[in-house]
Amino acid sequence: MHNLALAISQKSGYQITGSDDEIFEPSRSRLEKAGLLPKQFGWFPERITPDLDAVILGMHAQKDNPELLRAKELGLKIYSFPEYLYEQTKDKIRIVVGGSHGKTTTTAMILYVMQKLGIEADYMVGAQIEGFERMVRLSDTAKYAVFEGDEYLTSPLDPRSKFHLYKPHIAILTGIAWDHINVFPTFDKYVDTFRQFVDLIEQDGSFIYFQDDANLCSIAEHARQDIKRLPYSTPDFVINDGVTSVIADGQHFAMCVFGKHNLQNMQAARLACQQIGISAHDFYTAISSFKGASNRLEKICQTDNAVAFKDFAHSPSKLRATVEAVRLQYPDKRLVACMELHTYSSLMADFLPQYDHCMEKADVAFVYFNPQVIEHKRLVPINPDDVQRAFATHNVQVFTDSAALQDALRALDYHNTALLMMTSGNFNGVNIPDFATDLLVPGFIKQKKLDNRYMRMARIWAENSYCTRRQVGALLVKDKMIISDGYNGTPSGFPNQCEDENNVSLPYVLHAEANAITKVARSNNSSDGATLYVTASPCMECSKLIIQSGIRRVVYGEQYRIMDGVELLKNAGIEVLFSSDK
């Protein structure tokens, strides 16, 4: 909802207010920044007045919500979130991506290509995607709207699937694999909601669907005659040295993403883009730099012989696709796959058989679930044997204790290995990127803790600076010893003032890292091979000095306007790390 509020507030002529009983981060700060955070949390029917144009209801609103009751009493126009998205885009060409899996990725691919080609679009996507500030955008100017179409119900008050409200001109369905068993108790009911979605395509619209899915083929066959049917499958591709290239019109396009499921999503996105006049060549050229939606096969660490990925997958179809993708991309590596049964559906005893053979392509397969979560969700208890039987392959080992799982992972050798960590949770409190990196690069976590401590010391050292606008501190550490320190300031003989009246640094101010490096040069010590801790990213001039001084590692604590200094350091082969820990 807060994404919608921010999106509408960007349009001219709209005044937005909102209520909620609780507002969490990051919504809270983002609303505050936009001046939209309510002064008090809770429900205030007196705020609902006859002059309101519309009231938009969040999906968690209760029937007896006092503001809702007041709005009904006044006869105000009340919309659900999906209804309002339609209302705002009813004169635009709407592209809607549905399916049990791959919707976020496919939506992100379409938006990515449109953005690269300078085609403006309104959008709503279910997860934060790189290069897009928000999850919702609405404008007066865009001709197109691209929505991720979720089959889940609109709200407890409106039992329609959300994607039934968007009425697409161009509809995509990526596949149907039973999910949300709590609201779709049978598979037939689940398929039916997709059939209705296709019925709601606008006159003479297009239906893009995955042709290897029998249910989708049946839906397409029985669809209205005016609807243009556009089936797709896996494109031709080759894999060389861990890089997947799609072959189109005899040309190879090297991609950042991999896995058959991603290439299939790419075909859906290509057909949608084709419908709005984008050529295959332009599409493939643009999509080649697409790195994937966040949380989907996100590469968290790579060494010269091992690689680790994190993925949000938990449902059977996503799990299978993700494991197979990594298997295919790295045929010669040992595949260690670790997953957590975490969502409501995945922990239901009746649903477990859907996981049949899902992880068979992994050499080592660890499955974790937390019995306390099952208790908390008030589900029928399951035991490790049930889970083992459901997966039905010998490679699977089941854990119910996170510490035991971590020990088992630590006991493995990761030479020539692809590691895959899959969950929508965190294996009961594991920092997945740090943990996985530590498996591939032993000592990583220890070094990170050490780096954070030195960085805290550099921050304290910065307090010596009499610069008012920006205090920067630096430490040089070699062989576990602090060999030098520095903070920004003016050389002796100059006034004790770092900034002019416009708060711009005066040219004679010496930077913290330059002070630390010149100080060590005057001592018996040498900065050769040392690590530099500096609280702000080094500038170009300091970076040159860092390279000349033989420093091997630079850890910096804050990104400063222009990052060309950091780029220079990286190009010179210096290990550069950003420490966000405060």
Ligand SMILES: [Zn+2]
């Ligand atoms: Zn500098």
